[in-house]
Amino acid sequence: MATIQTADKAGTWVGIGRETLVKWAPLLVLIVLCGFFAAIEPRFLSTRNFARILIAASPALMVATGVTFVIIMGSIDLSMEGTVSVCAVSFAFCFLWLGGTLASWAWLALPFAMLVGAALGFVNGLIHVKLKIPSFMASLAMGFVGTGLAMVMTGGDRIRIEDELFRSLLTERVLGFPLMVYVAGVFLLIAWFIQTRTTLGRNFYAVGGGEDLAIASGLNVSRVRVLGYTVAGVFFAVGALLAVGRIGIAETATGNDFMFLSVTAVVVGGTALWGGIGGVWNTLVGVLIVFVIGNGMVVIGLPGYVQDGVLGILVILAVILSTDRKSISFVK
Amino acid sequence: MSIENLKPYFPWITLAVLVLLVGALNPSFLNPASLVQLVADIVPLFIMALGMTFAIYIGGIDLSMQQVANLVTVVATVYLVQYGIFVAFLCIGAGFVIGAASGWITTRQFVPSFVATLAMGFIALSGARFLSGERALSMNADARDASFGWMFGNTVGIPHELVIAGLLLALAWFLQSRTTFGRALKAVGSGELAAVASGLKVDQIKILAFALSGTFAAIAGLMFSVKLSGGDANLANGFLILAIVAVLVGGTPLTGGVGGVINTLVGTLIVVVIRSAMVYLEVDATMQQMIFGVILIVAIAMTIDRSKMRIVK
Amino acid sequence: MYQLNKVDKKFPGVHALKAVDFKIGRGEIVGLVGENGAGKSTLMKVIYGAYQPDSGTVTIDGKAVRFQNPRQAMDHGIGMVFQEQSLITNLTVMENIFLGFEQQFVRFGVINWTAMAKAARHQLRKVKLDIDPSTVTSKLSFAQRQLVELAKVLTLEERIDGDLVILLDEPTSVLAKEEVELLFSLVRELTSRASFIFVSHRMDEVLELSDRIYVMKDGEVVDVVEHGQANIDAIQHKMVGREVDKQYYREQKQHPYDSGKTLVRFDRVSVAGKYRDVSFDLHPGEVLCLVGTEGSGREAVLRTIFGLERPSTGAVAIKGNPFHRATAQEAVARGVGYVPRERKVEGIVNGMNVYENMTLSQMGKYASHGVLRIREEKALAENWIKRLSIKTPDVYKDCGGLSGGNQQKVVLAKWRSGGSDIFLLDHPTRGLDIGAKEDVYDMIREMCDDGAGIVLVADTLEEAIGLSHTILVLKDGEIQKRFDGSPGGKPSPFDLVHHMI
Known part of the structure; x- marks a missing residue:
């Protein structure tokens, strides 16, 4: 999973052309996919269908955005399934305990859930950095702890959230799209802001681009790492809130399937697993690619069992297209 | 003996401490018959972890193993009556081909193995769902007993599953430490560029490593299918992460080149002891997952050898 | 202050x-x-x-x-x-x-x-x-x-x-x-x-x-x-x-090469973007040194002989046979040995022990049907440890833990024990102390006496001049000048620099 990059010394105009192509490849793939599905089934292009795609994609987009920061640092975070479940469940308990409607003090449950996400991410980062356990293992184990914690809290039960105000995330539509899509959009902008305008965001790139060099420049890399996991935790929490808003249920299974889905989306969007390259817009494109493929196959009426396979093939193709093969000597 | 020299034995020490600890709290855990049964029950997991070792040993990962095993349970169930015991070749062949395809995509197309194998897994899942007609199938009991009944007997108190596991472990160990292929794997895992500069066929070796992990996944799937007497596109779910955990806890790091199949044996045993200990110690079912995670962090913190890691990512 | x-x-x-x-x-x-x-x-x-x-x-x-x-x-x-x-x-x-x-x-x-x-x-x-x-x-x-x-x-x-x-x-x-x-x-x-x-x-x-x-x-x-x-x-x-x-570069041990035979022949070879129109012959017993600045194409020439770069035009022949579909495996099979500049990354495998490193390029010779004969490997390693006086406690020592000079000796032993007779040395003395450098120089002379041909990219101009029979100066991918480096008639660094920049 690590890649050795070789410096491309022949940085001529040919290189720039290829670079540009590779940079925009994920977006091209997305456009081609949309065009393809639209050509076969024009209904694919309807607002109603797009709304469906975006509703399904919003929680995953938040989770993927969170893990993007970690991947930019060259690490990985696989704790999202556990963190999402714990955040969803703690939100639900807190929400119901404080009155069960957003119109009361129960709105405090929203920031509370995000705090829980931040705390879990913080612990995750600490375990990784202080115990010097590679992030893959540390976060995987933290994922178990999270899922387990959610199980302990719920005892395996489902918690229903029936507050209409909260459910308006899904039911209230503006210009054909439900509120949760706009919420996801706002948080995506926040993520973009963190990425481009804050020291922390830029430091993620520094750590991913060359950790030993960053240390030599006096950067406190451990701190950046822990904060990176904390920020990721907050976005996982937002993903959890949207997931609960979408189906109205919080349970241990709320976090299921987010792990591979989000990492796949990040990679398909063109963010490199070895760090330093990519960003939140790449992740948006990646998430859309994955969900457009899923939705498009249903819309054009492919049988269910084919969909997984086609998704697999398309994911491979998308990554191949957006890899700058000349600049890497091998991939693991 | 200094701490430095003890490092390779940390996984063993962790295992011994765990067993003694659980034994002290509940002596019935140490009953030999139940220990043997305990170990026999996890043979499919162990085989999958063995295969995973090859992928991780060269610095990659194989996330398609679970789906390959799923596919194989379906293939075995569907074609058992038709081909009898030869269905095993079909299954193993399928695993080999899918693994090799993952390897080819990783090495020749520069798709990180994390994504390549995950995607190949989806393709295998598609195959499994198609072939099973999205239903849980059961095996023809007569054909099963005739062809694969030998898998689950007992000889002088030793379950045959354990014998199979032992043979596969011996084979994997032999491959890893006594053959040119194993040596090449080590070279690729610890210094891929040096392996290239020594004229090794690095691409071929990597593809073969993934093919091997696919093959072991297929063997695990076959055993699973025979044991549960059926096939289903979801039968082996939950095994992937455990297999990865087993390899990592055993001390084969994701960076490759260190550790090996013996480590995986220890790792699998550690995982199993933790899991079953919770049953023996009557830990509340809802608490088990969380405690498993915590103990895992402690176990990994104790077992991994950090001396070769310059930067921990 | x-x-x-x-x-x-x-x-x-x-x-x-x-x-x-x-x-x-x-x-x-x-x-x-x-x-x-x-x-x-x-x-x-x-x-x-x-x-x-x-x-x-x-x-x-x-x-x-x-x-x-x-x-x-x-x-x-x-x-x-x-x-x-x-x-x-x-x-x-x-x-x-x-x-x-x-x-x-x-x-x-x-x-x-x-x-x-x-x-x-x-x-x-x-x-x-x-x-x-x-x-x-x-x-x-x-x-x-x-x-x-x-x-x-x-x-x-x-x-x-x-x-x-x-x-x-x-x-x-x-x-x-x-x-x-x-x-x-x-x-x-x-x-x-x-x-x-x-x-x-x-x-x-x-x-x-x-x-x-x-x-x-x-x-x-x-x-x-x-x-x-x-x-x-x-x-x-x-x-x-x-x-x-002069002793330093073992000039007294420099013997004339055998110009009757050719080990490597480059005939107007070009690799797109790296170098153009390069021709030379390498003979047994010859040290041929490629001199030039970083990016002048000298490393690319080495990599071509080792099959890591494919010529876009021109013909490469190794021992008289054309080298068309070049791969590193093919080059090794024909007796080419490569000592890369990045010793710790490409030369030795950090994490493998001495004998494993020595046989890495020639495992086939120490295996029957793919099964290694480890005893023979160890015997080989012990033999070469003695021959090159490699300082290591035993054959089980991780090569990553050896000093630079001893690592380089392991790399050279790897190729020499495998019977290579064409050596590509890329900065073979980089990062070595004086004693270790001298050992390398001795070895280069020894290999020449055994009839091997050596293509060298040296660490310094003095080293290039001291060691070589023939010097090719490259600039921007083209050969500028060929110097003869026979003892007594060696060019000065100034002569070379003149053509390099």
Whole structure:
């Protein structure tokens, strides 16, 4: 999973052309996919269908955005399934305990859930950095702890959230799209802001681009790492809130399937697993690619069992297209 | 003996401490018959972890193993009556081909193995769902007993599953430490560029490593299918992460080149002891997952050898 | 102003610094020279805070200080310009300049990019570099990166009150001659703001630039030479501890090669983007040296012979047979052995032991049906350990833990024991101490006597001249000139440089 990059010394105009192509490849793939599905089934292009795609994609987009920061640092975070479940469940308990409607003090449950996400991410980062356990293992184990914690809290039960105000995330539509899509959009902008305008965001790139060099420049890399996991935790929490808003249920299974889905989306969007390259817009494109493929196959009426396979093939193709093969000597 | 020299034995020490600890709290855990049964029950997991070792040993990962095993349970169930015991070749062949395809995509197309194998897994899942007609199938009991009944007997108190596991472990160990292929794997895992500069066929070796992990996944799937007497596109779910955990806890790091199949044996045993200990110690079912995670962090913190890691990512 | 008194540093098995005294005054340029392993890099690491001395004191303006990490050294005005690639290439120039010190541009948590760009432009002006600070660093040339490094260190000027001490570690190794001169005039100008410690293996440059030169050998400062009294031979004598003469390169052992046979023939070979129209013959017993600057195509020629690059036009023949569908495996099978420059990455496998490394390229010979005969491997390794006097406790020692010279011997043993007779040596003595270098030179002569042909890319011009029978000077991918290097008739470094640049 690590890649050795070789410096491309022949940085001529040919290189720039290829670079540009590779940079925009994920977006091209997305456009081609949309065009393809639209050509076969024009209904694919309807607002109603797009709304469906975006509703399904919003929680995953938040989770993927969170893990993007970690991947930019060259690490990985696989704790999202556990963190999402714990955040969803703690939100639900807190929400119901404080009155069960957003119109009361129960709105405090929203920031509370995000705090829980931040705390879990913080612990995750600490375990990784202080115990010097590679992030893959540390976060995987933290994922178990999270899922387990959610199980302990719920005892395996489902918690229903029936507050209409909260459910308006899904039911209230503006210009054909439900509120949760706009919420996801706002948080995506926040993520973009963190990425481009804050020291922390830029430091993620520094750590991913060359950790030993960053240390030599006096950067406190451990701190950046822990904060990176904390920020990721907050976005996982937002993903959890949207997931609960979408189906109205919080349970241990709320976090299921987010792990591979989000990492796949990040990679398909063109963010490199070895760090330093990519960003939140790449992740948006990646998430859309994955969900457009899923939705498009249903819309054009492919049988269910084919969909997984086609998704697999398309994911491979998308990554191949957006890899700058000349600049890497091998991939693991 | 200094701490430095003890490092390779940390996984063993962790295992011994765990067993003694659980034994002290509940002596019935140490009953030999139940220990043997305990170990026999996890043979499919162990085989999958063995295969995973090859992928991780060269610095990659194989996330398609679970789906390959799923596919194989379906293939075995569907074609058992038709081909009898030869269905095993079909299954193993399928695993080999899918693994090799993952390897080819990783090495020749520069798709990180994390994504390549995950995607190949989806393709295998598609195959499994198609072939099973999205239903849980059961095996023809007569054909099963005739062809694969030998898998689950007992000889002088030793379950045959354990014998199979032992043979596969011996084979994997032999491959890893006594053959040119194993040596090449080590070279690729610890210094891929040096392996290239020594004229090794690095691409071929990597593809073969993934093919091997696919093959072991297929063997695990076959055993699973025979044991549960059926096939289903979801039968082996939950095994992937455990297999990865087993390899990592055993001390084969994701960076490759260190550790090996013996480590995986220890790792699998550690995982199993933790899991079953919770049953023996009557830990509340809802608490088990969380405690498993915590103990895992402690176990990994104790077992991994950090001396070769310059930067921990 | 800045002073080290009796500084001592020990590592397991090595006494790296022995009671070193060192001082630098305001506005001075101090040169630091020594062979590899003399303790230069340890001394530098102590100075910029990466290592802490075991004993002795560090004082600034008479006050004792102790740095736990480079950051604390920076806070006392000590900055380091690293040899190469210490900029993070995926960041912009300004981000690199202010990495770790962005806080000054942050208002309410937001980075003010305009302010940072303005400040960065100010820093870049100090080093006379006119580039857009928002350029991504990977797009810069090596010379530009070097200047950005310097600009980055000069930010200390605004950040702290006291005097600055700036370490320049081999700053010229990747620069062309004009760029070196530009850098030197810049450094001289900057002495009004900072003192410099200049580390280089190019003796002429050290002599030209420095006010005072510290000569190190075996962890000690063996001499301090004032500017004006310095002369290259004397310093080299001190560094090496004896005359550097013809003996050094084993010229007395250089025998004429066998021009009747050809091992490698290049006939107007080109590799797109790397080199054009290169022709030469390599004969048994010949050392053929490729000389040129970085990027002149010399490494690409080596890689072509080893099958890692495919010629776009022209023909390569190895031992009379055409080498068409070239792969590294094919090259190894035909007797080519490659000793790469990046010894630790490409030469040995760090994590494999001595015998595993030695048989890596020839496992087939020590295996039947794919099963290794490990006993024979060990016997082979023990034999070569004795033959090349490789210092290792046993054959089970991890090669990553051997010293550089012994690692190189393992690499050479790998190819020699495998029966290779065409050797491609890329900087075979890089990073080795004198003794180990001499061992390598001896081995090169020995291999020639055995009838092997050697294509060499040397570490220094002196080395190239001393070792070779034939010298090809490359510039921008084309052969400029062919020199004959027979003993007695060898060209001077000046002759070569003339055609290189």
